[in-house]
Every structure is written in C-alpha cells, then in structure tokens.
Amino acid sequence: MLRRVFLAGSLILVATAASAQSFSLDQVLPPGNGSMSGRMIQMIALLTVLSVAPGLLVMMTSFTRFVVALSFLRSGLGLQGAPANMVLISLSLFMTFYVMGPTFDRAWQDGIRPLTENRISEEEAFAKVTDPFRDFMLTHVRPKDLDTFADIAAAAYPKAQPGSKTDLRVLIPAFMISELRRGFEIGFLIVLPFMVIDMVVAVMVMSMGMMMMPPTVISLPFKVLFFVLIDGWNMLISGLVRSYF
Template identity: 55%
Template structure:
C-alpha cells in the first residue's frame, strides 16, 4: 500500500502544475455535447481523440515536472560531478546514476508524495472534494518542500523579473506563485549541487596533484598523470565507502535521518 501511495504521489507531482481550468474540465470531454449534439457520434469520437492527445501530453511532460519540483536535480548533478571527479567517463553508466537518483528522490520525497496522495489526489479520485480543491491540496506539500529549500535571494530575483510593484511581490516563499517559486527553487538546487560537487572534487584534485608531482620528480614527463591517478582515486573512494557517504549526505542535506 505504501508503494501505491508513493507512485500516486509522484502522479500528483506531475499534475500539480497543470492549469486548474484544464483539470476542471475532467476527462469526460464530449465535443458532441459542446456542439449541441448536432455533430453526433463524429464529434464524440473527435472528443475522445483529443482526450487521448491531452493524456499523452501529460504523460510526456510528467518526468520534467518531477525534476522541477523534487530533489532529483540536486542528486543527479552531484552524482554527475562525482563521476567527473573520479575521472571516469562512462562508469557508472547513465542509467545507473539515473536509477540511483530516482530512488533517492523517492526516499527523500516520500512524506511529500504521501501528503499529496492523502490530502489531495485520493479525496479527488473518491469525489470527496472538487478537482480545484484537490489540485490545491496536492500543490501544498510540494510548495512547502520548495519553500524550505529555496533561497530568498533567488526568489526575490524572480519576483523582480516579473515586473510587479514592490508592494505586490510575495514576502515569503509560501506566498509565491508557482511560476516564481519553481525556477527560484531550481536555481537554489543547482547552487547547492555545485557547492557539494566542489567539496567532492577537492580530495581527488589532491591525488591528481600528488601523482603529477611524483611523476615530475621521477622524470616521467611523458606518462599521463590522469592514467596513474585513476586507480588511486578509485581505491580511495572505495576505502572511504564513498557511495554510502554521498547518498547519506544528500539525504541529510534535506533534513532526512
């Protein structure tokens, strides 16, 4: 049951940025009814086709929506920088990094997904609340998550870009519109990811410098230092249990246990 709530919460994240007016129409659109029934079954068939197109569009943009409003951005950038710091080009493969980032995201975002399911999506599916109310309830957990991570500087910058007068700009992240909060959240996530990446690079940079200095002292100028340093960086990373440390640090960076 917990898995169902997690995946349903992920669906809630995909739906949260859709316009409320579009959701209010539901999935029972019937062009025949809109046309007063004059077009008959042909119009109804056209309506079904449009429904299918809309559904496919929602499913195609769902991964992008999940990236924008979850911890996925920070995690995948850090893992990519880690691979670069190790000096590895294709190991671990992209599919492995994406899978690890996805499951770490599900772990971090579990309470948010669960809240979106319990408070918004499930009551809406059970017709206990209207679609507009369900959408608002689904958005709130993600808004709270982003508000806790976004920098005031980034939010103020996008509020200024909107061209609104100073008096009409949001005073807190909780009051900000999603079109301001989401890009500000992404900028904050990228900044923190690169800060973590800088700290990851430092020990591997030291290994590269030591290996290069030793090779130069030995007069082995033609031997590539990167090739010699690679096994030392790998064994250093393994001995320090690097994957465990990186995963734990990413989880704790969001206040996780």
C-alpha cells in the first residue's frame, strides 16, 4: 500500500515538473505581436539577398562593361589563359567597387543603417536602398533600350503613371543591354590594333613562302610588346573607369 502511494506521488511530482518546464507557442509568438515572424522574414530575405548577390552585382553595377572589355583584350592578344579568369574577374570586381563607391555609401547611409537601427521599416529601407542604384542605372542606360523594354512591359504590366519611378523590371534589363553594347564597342576598339598586327604579320609570312608557319605564333610577341610599350593596362583601366564619370 505504501509502495503504491509512493509511486502515485512520484508520478504526480514528475507530471508537475514537466508541465512547469513546458512552454506554449504563445510564449514564442505572442498573440497580436508579429515581431518574431518579422525577424524570421528578415532572416529569410537576408539569406535570399546573399544567395543572389553575385547576380545583383552583375545586373545593377558596372561589372558587366569591365569584364567584357577585359575579355576582349585577352582574345585580341591571343592569350587563352593569361591573365587567368580569376585575375580578370578580381580586377573587374575592384574596379566596380571603385566606380560604385558613392552608390554603395548612399545605400548604406540611407537604407541599411537606419534599418539595422530600427528607425525605418523594411519597405522604406528597400526603397531607399534601390534608389541610388536606380539613379546610377538611369544615368548610364540608353534611352532607346529603356523605351524598348518599356514597350515590351506595357503589354504585361500596368502602364506607369507620369512622374513615377521607373520599374526595376524594366530598368535592369535595359541597363544590362546598354552595358553589353558599350562593352562590345570598347572591345572592338581594343581588338582593332591587334588585328592590324596579325594582318601585317600574315602578309609578311605569306610573302616569305612560310606556308606552314601559323602567323599567330609570330604576331603574339609583337602584340604583347606593343601593349606593354604603350602602357596598355594603364590606358585601358583609366579609360574604363573614367567612362562613368
């Protein structure tokens, strides 16, 4: 009998302790308060932005023009692996940070810092962060490309009101097309002198009867020497950066 009473009392104590240590969902997400869910949404949004950050860097900055121009330079020189892709991308990346520095600073001061200090909401922070990039893209986009995508979007999206901000769904692809066009224009100017050297060397090789000798083998040292003598890296990098100022 005493054993049964002792066992029943022990079960009651264990149940009381377990109920005291348990917690309800209301303690984690209090009714009428969305702070925890808001933090969860912020965390998901932050992870999403970090995952697509390389794409955003390509789409909304000067990175596209730089990497296209440097790729044309390597092709014009006839060098397949020098400079390496890592070198070209790193150089383009730091040039992008240099050009986009004022835009990044403005986005940080107006949008990200007030959001981290809980002075503005997420909607206001998104508008203040995207405004500097919108201004940068509007400054360098071709009006023809912008009008083209605006006409395409008019069939699927509501027409923008006069005086409203340009929709990013229209501005970003138009800006990318403009940057690709300017990158190819710069690439043509880069490749042209190297092509002239290739033609001169090819004519000389043919006139000497050296049919089996590839002209590129002879022209490669001359192209590299020509690029070094004119201080090509300084001219190209300074020209690319100054094209935004």
